[in-house]
Each structure stands twice: as structure tokens, then as C-alpha cells.
Amino acid sequence: MSIEPVADPELLGRMRLGDESALEALYARYGGLVYTLAQRIVGDPELAREVVQDTFLRSWDGRDTYDPERGRVPWWLMGIARNRAIDLLRSRSHQARLRERAAPPPEISTTHARDPADTVVARRTVLDALRELSDGQRRAIELAYYGGLTQTEIANELGEPLGTIKSRTREAMERLRKVLGPLIQSAGGRTS
Amino acid sequence: MTDSSEHIVDELAAYALGALETGEHARVDEHVATCASCASRLAEYRGLAGALPLALAPITPPSDLWDAIRSEARQRRPRVRMRSAIGTRWLRVAPWVAAAAVAAWLVTWNVRLQSELAQYAQGPQVEKLARRPARLVILSGAAQSQASARIFAAVDGQSGHMAISGLPRLAAERVYQLWFLPKAGPPLTAATFTVDADGRAWVVIKVPADLDDTRSLIVTEEAAPGNRAPTGPSLLEAREWR
Numbered sequence: 001m002s003i004e005p006v007a008d009p010e011l012l013g014r015m016r017l018g019d020e021s022a023l024e025a026l027y028a029r030y031g032g033l034v035y036t037l038a039q040r041i042v043g044d045p046e047l048a049r050e051v052v053q054d055t056f057l058r059s060w061d062g063r064d065t066y067d068p069e070r071g072r073v074p075w076w077l078m079g080i081a082r083n084r085a086i087d088l089l090r091s092r093s094h095q096a097r098l099r100e101r102a103a104p105p106p107e108i109s110t111t112h113a114r115d116p117a118d119t120v121v122a123r124r125t126v127l128d129a130l131r132e133l134s135d136g137q138r139r140a141i142e143l144a145y146y147g148g149l150t151q152t153e154i155a156n157e158l159g160e161p162l163g164t165i166k167s168r169t170r171e172a173m174e175r176l177r178k179v180l181g182p183l184i185q186s187a188g189g190r191t192s
Numbered sequence: 193m194t195d196s197s198e199h200i201v202d203e204l205a206a207y208a209l210g211a212l213e214t215g216e217h218a219r220v221d222e223h224v225a226t227c228a229s230c231a232s233r234l235a236e237y238r239g240l241a242g243a244l245p246l247a248l249a250p251i252t253p254p255s256d257l258w259d260a261i262r263s264e265a266r267q268r269r270p271r272v273r274m275r276s277a278i279g280t281r282w283l284r285v286a287p288w289v290a291a292a293a294v295a296a297w298l299v300t301w302n303v304r305l306q307s308e309l310a311q312y313a314q315g316p317q318v319e320k321l322a323r324r325p326a327r328l329v330i331l332s333g334a335a336q337s338q339a340s341a342r343i344f345a346a347v348d349g350q351s352g353h354m355a356i357s358g359l360p361r362l363a364a365e366r367v368y369q370l371w372f373l374p375k376a377g378p379p380l381t382a383a384t385f386t387v388d389a390d391g392r393a394w395v396v397i398k399v400p401a402d403l404d405d406t407r408s409l410i411v412t413e414e415a416a417p418g419n420r421a422p423t424g425p426s427l428l429e430a431r432e433w434r
Binding site: 016020023024027031032033035036037039040045049052053056057060061069070071072074075076077078079082083086119122123126127130141143144145148149150151152154166167169170172173174176177180181183184185 | 201202206210211213242243
């Protein structure tokens, strides 16, 4: 892991004082990942743009405040972006939702030309961890996180009992936790 | 926070992924507020959920997206400052109208706060409330057990408002004084005030020290117009805040 010039929480502190360069640094760090997530959920470049813009502006003007007890800054940003994207998704027509739900599963990531070494490692670690899951476990997680479905909706979608979906989701998260725990908690793991 | 004997791992996984059924959030929030083990597990699950997009093929954002964000950020920042400047000018021009408006707003705020606090005795709802939009300090009675106060610190970290109730009226030459007791250094005064016939007051305060560098806040009774250091007993105090 490389050493970050300025820690993420410090950037947020500077943003609270109106330091625009801190916002720019945060965007440089995580704008790409937020945009990628937004595109995956809403499936539309214009809507994804709206999600990214809203995510960073919410962190800028204090509508969403960071709580260190709830995890690292990038996971907090992803949470804001995911919720905004799901809100947009739910506000769209049923046909559009069906089309997006039928979208192919996320492609296997290839190394991005601008990825720093630590991000390459982080991407590879997450990919490997997801590959360790069964197809059913992975599908349950994707429908929840990217599709915005509740567990009951997932059970209906897959034609499985609700209890099966619940246990599958829990088992998947536990397996991911065992493999990705160090990545989630590390101070490094900068992503772009 | 203590460990609960019955954990709710299924719900925690669904919660972190945003897949909890409508209406289940409050129950999970309530459990997590009192179960250290589940709170820690939920934080881990949230981290895992946030890391999932790393597995997606990266898509480069449009090159002009940052410019759009910066432009919007600049518009929002001056608006906050402008509102503050206008507010100050307005206060100078029409102090009575301004005072009445501020008092009305604070009454409304305090009533709503009381109502929401009563509704959510504990848990993330209060946590969320306390963070909206800055920091909330609740002072409870020490020598004056029936008294209480709430300090609402503004986003700028330098000013705030305090709503007080339950303090007795004072003689003309006496005042109440709010103190910040820093972790290092002498006590710092934040406001002097008196209360009305009902024992209430709403006071604009200055925040003389970062709350993170403060060990406690107290209210004492002092000789008017206020002292350089507290001399009376602590009537109200707070040692923890969010």
C-alpha cells in the first residue's frame, strides 16, 4: 500500500472549512469508483453523472456527514452514491427497471491504465473474494446492492424461499468478511 | 454498550446491502445501539458493501464532470456566507424583529427537538438528529437537578444557540455563565445570560474551543456582568456530546 499524502478524514476536515482543493483531491481519489458504481446501478451516463455530482456535493455542503465509527471514507462515499443511484432507479419507469435488472453481471475487471498499484491489489482481492462465492450467493448480493431489491423481492425474483435468500446473503457476507477484512479495515487501499 | 445474547446477523447483512424490508430498520437500529458485537459486525458489512464496486470494470468519468462539481460547489459555498452576512445586516437594522424571529425559530426548533428526542429515546435516530446539521450538547442539572439545556453548535464551529429551562430567576446583579472547560488550559466563557419568569432562556453563544478538545461544559451563577473564571457551583453540566 502506498502512503497517502493526506488522509481521507483530513480532507473532509479541510472541506468543512471550505477548502476546494480538498474536495478536488477527494474526487480525484474516488470519483472514478463512484461513477463506475453509479453507471452499474442506473445504466445511464447522464444519470450516473447526476449521482456522482450529488454524492460529492453532499459531502461538501454537509448534507451527509462522515462518522469514523461506521467505516472508512470510501465506503461512506459508496454508501451515499449507492443510495442516490437506487433512489433514481426507483423513480424511473418499470420498463427501465426491468431492462437494467436484466443487464449482464458485472464484467471481470481488468487493470485500469491509471490505477495505482494499491488499487490494482484491492480490485484483485475483491474479485477473487467474489469468485469464491457460489453463483446463488453472488446473485443475491448483486440484486440487493446493485438492483435495490429487498430480500423478499429477491426471493420472488429468483423463485426461492425467503429463508434461503437470507441465509445465502449472510453466508456470502461472512465469507467476504473473512477474505476482505484486512482490506476493509486498512488505512490504505486507495481507490480511483 | 453491551453485548446482547441474541444477535441478528441475517438482518445486518441485508441492512448493509440495502435489502432490509421496509419497517425493519428501526428494530435493527435499536439492537445495534445496545449490542457492541452487532454494531461492529454492521460496520464491517458496510465496508464490504462499499468495496463491492472495486470488482466492476472501471469506467472513466466524463472529463468535464469535475468542472461541473466545482462550479456547483462554489455556488453553494458563497450562498452560506451570503446568508450569514445578510443576517448580520438585518440584525443591525431591525434588532427587535430579528430577535423575535430568532426566538420563534428557536422555540420551534426546541419543541421539535424535544418531541423527536421523546420519540426516539435512544439509537441512531438521536444520533442522526444530533448531527443535523452540526453538534448537539445536552446539559443536565448538577446542583439544579430540574434544569436542562441544549446547545446547538453551528457548522462554522464558532457560534451556536443554547436553549435552557428550569433555572431560577436571579437578582439584578447576578447572571448565569456558560463555560467550556478545555482538556488543557483555563476555563473559557461562552455566554452570560438570565432566564425569564418561567426559568427559560434562548441564548446565542460563542464556541470558544473545539468540542473535541473540551472535557466538559458547565453553567454557574456569577456576579454580573460575569467572571473571568467560574466561582459558583456547577448548576448544569455536560461531559459527553456528539
